[in-house]
Amino acid sequence: MVRLTIDVIAKSRNHFKKKRGLSFPEYLKTLTHLHFSSKNIEDIGDLSMCRNLTVLYLYDNQITHICNLGFASNLTHLYMQNNNITHIDNLFNLQKLSKLYLGGNRIAVVEGLENLCELKELHLENQRLAPGEKLLLDPRTLLSVAESLCVLNINNNNIDDIRDLTVLKELQRFSAADNRLNNMEELEDVFSHWPQLLQMDLSGNPVCKKPKYRDRLITACKSLVVLNGREINELTRQFLINWKASKEAKKKKINKHMITGPLIPYPLTNNFNMGQGPHPGHSYSKANMQRWYPQQSLRSSIIVHTDLR
Structure with missing residues (x-):
C-alpha cells in the first residue's frame, strides 16, 4: 500500500527543492502546494508539518477515505477526483476550503460539509454508483453552503429530483447533464429561486425532449447567459419574457371574466x-x-x- 507521508515527499524530486539555508522541516513549513496525482496512493498519512498547505492535488489515485487533513486549516483547494472514496468525512477543520473536487468516486450521499462556510465550488460528477442507485444530497449540508456555493456539478448521477437544491440561491453555474430530470414545472420552480444563475447544462436529460423546454427555462432563469453550451440572445430572451407576460395576463383576464361574468338565472x-x-x-x-x-x-x-x- 502506498501511503502519502513526509518521507514520500522527501523522496519526491518534484517537491523537495531544498532552499538555501533551509532544512527539510523548515521547507515543509513553507510548502503551499502539494502535487501527488496519479501515484497509486491509497491512504493519507501524517502531513501535519505542512501547516501552510493551501492546495492539495490527489486526483487519479486509489484513496478510499479522506483522513488526516485536520491540520490543513489554510487549505483552499482539494482535488480528490477519480479515487475510491465512498464517504465525505473529516473536512470539519477545513473552514477556508473554497473548491472541492470529488467527481469520479463512489459517493452515494453528499454530507459532512456543514463547517465549510466558504465553499464556492463543489464537483461531484460521475459517481460510480450501484445499479439503480442515485446521488443524494443531505438537506443540512445544502443549507450550510447555501450562502457561499456558486458552482455545482452533479453530472451523470441518476438524479431525478432537485427540489432540495432550491436553497442554493447564490449559484452561478449549474451542471446536471446526463441525469433523469423530467419534470419541467419542478425545474422552473427551482430555477426561479436562483437569481444569480449564469450558466446551466441539462443536456442528456429527458426534459430536454419536451416541447419548448428551452424557451421555458430561459423565461424562468432571467439572468441565464448559456444554456446547454449555447449562448442566449438577449433579444430572444426579452421576446420570450414579454410573450409569457402577455400570455399570463390574457389568461388572468379570461379567468376573471369567467368568475365575474353574467349568469343566466x-x-x-x-x-x-x-x-x-x-x-x-x-x-x-x-x-x-x-x-x-x-x-x-x-x-x-x-x-x-x-x-x-
Missing part, C-alpha cells in the same frame, strides 16, 4: 298571481309564454325584475 315570474312558471325543457306556445312573462320580450334570455312588491 332560473326563469322566474314577477307576477305572483300567475302560479308556476314554465318548466325547463318543455315547448310552449307564444300565448302561454306571454301569459307567464307579459312584460318581457320573447327574444330576451335574461329577465330583469324591477318590482317584486
Whole structure:
C-alpha cells in the first residue's frame, strides 16, 4: 500500500527543492502546494508539518477515505477526483476550503460539509454508483453552503429530483447533464429561486425532449447567459419574457371574466298571481309564454325584475 507521508515527499524530486539555508522541516513549513496525482496512493498519512498547505492535488489515485487533513486549516483547494472514496468525512477543520473536487468516486450521499462556510465550488460528477442507485444530497449540508456555493456539478448521477437544491440561491453555474430530470414545472420552480444563475447544462436529460423546454427555462432563469453550451440572445430572451407576460395576463383576464361574468338565472315570474312558471325543457306556445312573462320580450334570455312588491 502506498501511503502519502513526509518521507514520500522527501523522496519526491518534484517537491523537495531544498532552499538555501533551509532544512527539510523548515521547507515543509513553507510548502503551499502539494502535487501527488496519479501515484497509486491509497491512504493519507501524517502531513501535519505542512501547516501552510493551501492546495492539495490527489486526483487519479486509489484513496478510499479522506483522513488526516485536520491540520490543513489554510487549505483552499482539494482535488480528490477519480479515487475510491465512498464517504465525505473529516473536512470539519477545513473552514477556508473554497473548491472541492470529488467527481469520479463512489459517493452515494453528499454530507459532512456543514463547517465549510466558504465553499464556492463543489464537483461531484460521475459517481460510480450501484445499479439503480442515485446521488443524494443531505438537506443540512445544502443549507450550510447555501450562502457561499456558486458552482455545482452533479453530472451523470441518476438524479431525478432537485427540489432540495432550491436553497442554493447564490449559484452561478449549474451542471446536471446526463441525469433523469423530467419534470419541467419542478425545474422552473427551482430555477426561479436562483437569481444569480449564469450558466446551466441539462443536456442528456429527458426534459430536454419536451416541447419548448428551452424557451421555458430561459423565461424562468432571467439572468441565464448559456444554456446547454449555447449562448442566449438577449433579444430572444426579452421576446420570450414579454410573450409569457402577455400570455399570463390574457389568461388572468379570461379567468376573471369567467368568475365575474353574467349568469343566466332560473326563469322566474314577477307576477305572483300567475302560479308556476314554465318548466325547463318543455315547448310552449307564444300565448302561454306571454301569459307567464307579459312584460318581457320573447327574444330576451335574461329577465330583469324591477318590482317584486
